[in-house]
Amino acid sequence: MALTLKLNGETHTVDAEPGTPLLWVIRDELKLTGTKFGCGVASCGACTVHLNGEPVRSCQTYIEDVEDAEITTIEEVGDDKIGAAIQQAWIELDVVQCGYCQSGQVMSAVGLLSENPKPSVEEIDDYMHGNACRCATYQRIRAGIQRASEILEA
């Protein structure tokens, strides 16, 4: 069935059955491959996108539930000043290793700083708990969020 999606400021009409995870529409239909498939069960966070500014796991978000929402993916999140600060901090600190989870890490980190501009270490660990990184770049993710917070404060 035809569905209308508002994604990264554009309106897309996609052909997808109800029950289709938003992840696969983004990746396979719209060919926006920055959003990653990691587990399919909302356990790793690699597929994190923003729905009206809030991070959600797109592998467990169904296409029929997001028709009225503003969806933002990693490809556009840097247009926002918080996204840009996170991405700058990620480069400054060389947070990434294999990088496959990092789109999701960035999307969650932007979500965190959007609601809490100066999170404590405990608040970072709590908020980012669901974003797995098999390379274990966690220490740098933590530092990256703190650095982005500083960039935004300046």
Added chain:
Amino acid sequence: MTINTSRRGFLKGAAAAGAVLLVGARPDGALAAASSETAQFNPFVKIDADGTVTAIVKHFEKGQGPATGLPTLIAEEIGLTMDQIEYEFAPSNPQVYNNLLFGPFQGTGGSTAMANSWMQYRQAGAAAREMLINAAAQIWGVDASGITIEEGIVKAGDNSAPIAEFVAAASQLEAPAEPRLKDPSEFRLIGNETVRRKDSAIKGNGQAMYAMDVHLPNQMVAMIKRPESKGGIANSFDDSASKEVKGYISAAVLPNQAGVAVYAENTWAAIQARDALEVDWDMSGSETRDSDQIKAEIMAALDAEATYNVNKADVAAVSAAIDGADTVVEKTFYFPLLAHAPMEPLNCTIEQTAEGDIVLHDGAQMPTGPHMAYQQIFQLPTEKIHIKTMLAGGSFGRRATPDADYQVEAALAFVVTDRSRPVKLVWTREDDIRSGYYRPAFGHRVRVGLDADGKIVGWQHQVAGQSVIKGTPFEAVAVHDGVDHSSVEGIADSPYDIPGMALGLTDTPKATTVLWWRSVGHTHTGYVMETMMDTVAEAAGRDPVEFRLSHLSDTNNADQQRKAEVLKLAVEKAGWGNAPAGRAQGIAVHKSFGSYAAQVVEVSGDPENGIKIEKVTCAVDCGIAVNPDVVRAQMEGGIGYGIGHVMRDQITLTQGAVDQYNFPDYEPLRIGDVAEIDVHIVPSAEAPTGVGEPGTPPSAPALANAIQALSGVKVTTLPMVENGVSFV
């Protein structure tokens, strides 16, 4: 060096639009240069007419840093900034891009990327530099000895021009046989703290392209329905329910009957159609054991005489010395199966070109493996097979299967089609956890005797487990006198001076498909050696650090001294012995892949209510740290990988079928699990050794030793959560 002074040749080259300078090696290993991409060799460095320099990186990038490290070597020797060099991954060609430590085989593993490329890439860069300088000498009519290249600018007196000006002329020269390499005192990029990764930006903004991101026109997505346990055979299938799934195309039994390929227009359709597929399996030849049974077999092997006397010890004499010792300590260890679980589920895409060539798009860790397999499967000559290496979302060993398992699976799924559409094989996380290759389960039993002075008089060490390497093409190089070195590495070659060592090994029967897992044998041998060192030190009434150093005291033994130095540095940086109230420390030091790493883990809490990992302090000696920040990152990652698994992960089998499914029951290390990691690098003038794996082995035993120091609990069966140790 020889200079081609043929004017005709020079003009021809200089006039050619888009002249390029290529520097690489001929099949005999000698440096070679050429002016166009049709040259009879593949380069390590390519300089376009506009001066764009590209490093051709022969190792894949799974996060460990070669896409930064190898270009650094070339930029250093030419005289460029890191912004003036690009990288691309080498095509599959085991003659040119082989791992110099693997023989005629292109591949990444064993923490060798930098170690084997160090001289090769520097020489290629130095040759390019010398050719550019000689071209400038010709054109400017000055002596080459007065010409420099810095930050991409060629200078001699008042003459100054970017390297682009000399590419055409340089491409007409022959490569110097032995270009002068920079002295370490001249290094500007190697060892420089400010050099950043070249792949950070694209990995933070979604532009990085992994194999999973390949969308070829008209491609199909294939998923394989596999048997519940290894060894099942697909007889037939019923896809009537799959046909209800929109986007489902077809299904086919793989030619080897190892599974049924399900083809669909997209990934989600493939997932659903595969779920709906019914397969008639012949499970008569499949694995039916439970993991408890496999464990019992390993433990029984420890009770029997070892098959292999690894170090040719006088076992009876060692045993007698221990029997007669004043104090005897004995411990038995068990290590479970572990999955690698790289973040990017396995996948690759295969297509046939109009010319009948086969192209594989893959995060290819060992391109020669699938390349050779494809020659067989497709009956094609080597030059008709092409492997495009993409960024890889982790590996930890999983992508380096000697049998090229998933690439062969993709080829089999492709050959049963009419080959008109590319096939993208995708594994789900469940496929990865349940149908994969695993770190084999291992058992160890160690009996140590001490005399009245607390000195070791005998160390009898039995190891039992499934060999990773026997039966693979690597057997010829890694198995000697029946001993798979990877089962006993870290014990057999330990720098510790341990008197009366007797090391025995027994291979246990195949339990499942097994594979090297970040740091291979060191994952269990390092744990056993380093927790035993604490146990024995305790029995001797000695400090764990002092006890270790007393077995590394030969000042003429560089191996012992380097190990002792990292130990001392970690101790100093961690404030050994001065843990804050309520905390305890544990230490471990281990050599693997030519590098030395020592770690102090500091913990608080208690096993019952939860251990908190407060801090890990790491010291590493990996020779020259080409990129210190990448070295630190690899230590941080290696520590996290080691600690994460021993805390709570294992793969278990019920009647041969894997019990775990996905991350909820194979829980990755999470951000809050380790509060802080502090890495220190030992300054060194030695050639670089590995960093991808050496951070892993000491992490788990250092944690175990810290828990023992805190609570007295000795964890000898992993994972720790199965032994009454919980974490917060």
